[in-house]
Amino acid sequence: MRALFVDANETLAAVTDKLLASQKLPVSINRNPSIKPDDLPGLLSDAEIMIVDHTAVPSAIAEKCAKLKHVVFLGTGARSYMNPEELAERGISVHTIKGYGDTAVAECAIALMWASARNFGEMDRGMREGNWLRRDAMQLTGKTLGLIGFGGIAAEAARMAAGCGMKVIAWNRTPKTHPGVEFVSLEKLLAESHVVSLHLLLNDETKGFLSRERIAQMRPGSILINTARGAVVDEDAMLDALRSGHIGHAGLDVFTVEPLPAGHPVTKLPNVTLSAHSAFRTPEASDNLIGAALDHCRRIIATGK
Numbered sequence: 042m043r044a045l046f047v048d049a050n051e052t053l054a055a056v057t058d059k060l061l062a063s064q065k066l067p068v069s070i071n072r073n074p075s076i077k078p079d080d081l082p083g084l085l086s087d088a089e090i091m092i093v094d095h096t097a098v099p100s101a102i103a104e105k106c107a108k109l110k111h112v113v114f115l116g117t118g119a120r121s122y123m124n125p126e127e128l129a130e131r132g133i134s135v136h137t138i139k140g141y142g143d144t145a146v147a148e149c150a151i152a153l154m155w156a157s158a159r160n161f162g163e164m165d166r167g168m169r170e171g172n173w174l175r176r177d178a179m180q181l182t183g184k185t186l187g188l189i190g191f192g193g194i195a196a197e198a199a200r201m202a203a204g205c206g207m208k209v210i211a212w213n214r215t216p217k218t219h220p221g222v223e224f225v226s227l228e229k230l231l232a233e234s235h236v237v238s239l240h241l242l243l244n245d246e247t248k249g250f251l252s253r254e255r256i257a258q259m260r261p262g263s264i265l266i267n268t269a270r271g272a273v274v275d276e277d278a279m280l281d282a283l284r285s286g287h288i289g290h291a292g293l294d295v296f297t298v299e300p301l302p303a304g305h306p307v308t309k310l311p312n313v314t315l316s317a318h319s320a321f322r323t324p325e326a327s328d329n330l331i332g333a334a335l336d337h338c339r340r341i342i343a344t345g346k
């Protein structure tokens with residue numbers, strides 16, 4: 042059985058090299074960073090396992106790559122890149138990796154929250170153009186952070202925000218408890234939070250979850266943070282709310298279409314802080330991610346599952 046890592050960004054390829062040096066696994070790395078879905082059949086002609094970063098994996102690949110049985114997605118949210126159910130119908134299992142970057146993603150959410158509260162992006166851009174833009178800030182100590190979806194990332198964000206003197210409330214689809222976090226209804230969370238941070242996996246139920254109606258229920262002038270998936274928000278409604286000031290500022294790491302197209306309306310707004318889907322990109326998270334991916338390969342090779 043052979044595994045091919047088909048979409049190797051330099052950092053992840055280097056971590057894979059390092060880990061493979063200490064263990065015997067039939068994993069090879071294709072170092073072409075700009076693979077298109079059409080290139081996959083040629084690359085995967087004799088591989089049974091594909092390890093893939095963010096290349097789109099079409100369901101029709103099953104017909105063209107006869108040996109392929111497993112896709113190991115280097116991340117938690119594979120759905121932006123492939124349809125696991127359709128691949129399963131064609132005999133290909135999709136394996137995702139959970140929990141590898143909870144701290145890294147939570148740190149990004151908290152960093153975007155502070156950058157948003159302080160308008161750092163706008164002042165930075167202004168000063169580079171020679172403008173001395175002084176901006177008022179939202180003081181966060183004593184304010185309320187509302188976490189929508191409460192898994193490992195939200196738990197880490199809660200720990201960090203509590204350490205910064207914030208009150209932390211949360212809503213989760215299924216009931217939960219967590220020390221120092223008050224679980225509330227979605228309506229209460231939207232109405233009371235000075236900062237709303239999204240921590241939902243993208244699926245049929247969560248697509249467009251932060252709808253126009255729910256955005257209207259948010260506290261006027263509040264901050265929205267999204268390090269989850271762009272499509273969990275109604276992007277047009279978010280842009281309208283940012284233009285009117287109903288959402289005071291948004292800190293966004295993820296977008297409905299990635300890479301974010303040049304000239305996208307969100308890039309024209311002063312009250313957004315943008316980062317390029319990089320929340321998970323720390324050495325610690327990369328080590329965890331590749332370590333877990335290789336564990337998946339080892340298990341598949343040993344058990345076929």
Ligand SMILES: O=C(O)CC[C@@H](O)C(=O)O
Pocket residue numbers: 094095115116117118119318321
């Ligand atoms: O590589 C990606 O784009 C996804 C990584 C991250 O968002 C995840 O789902 O774990």
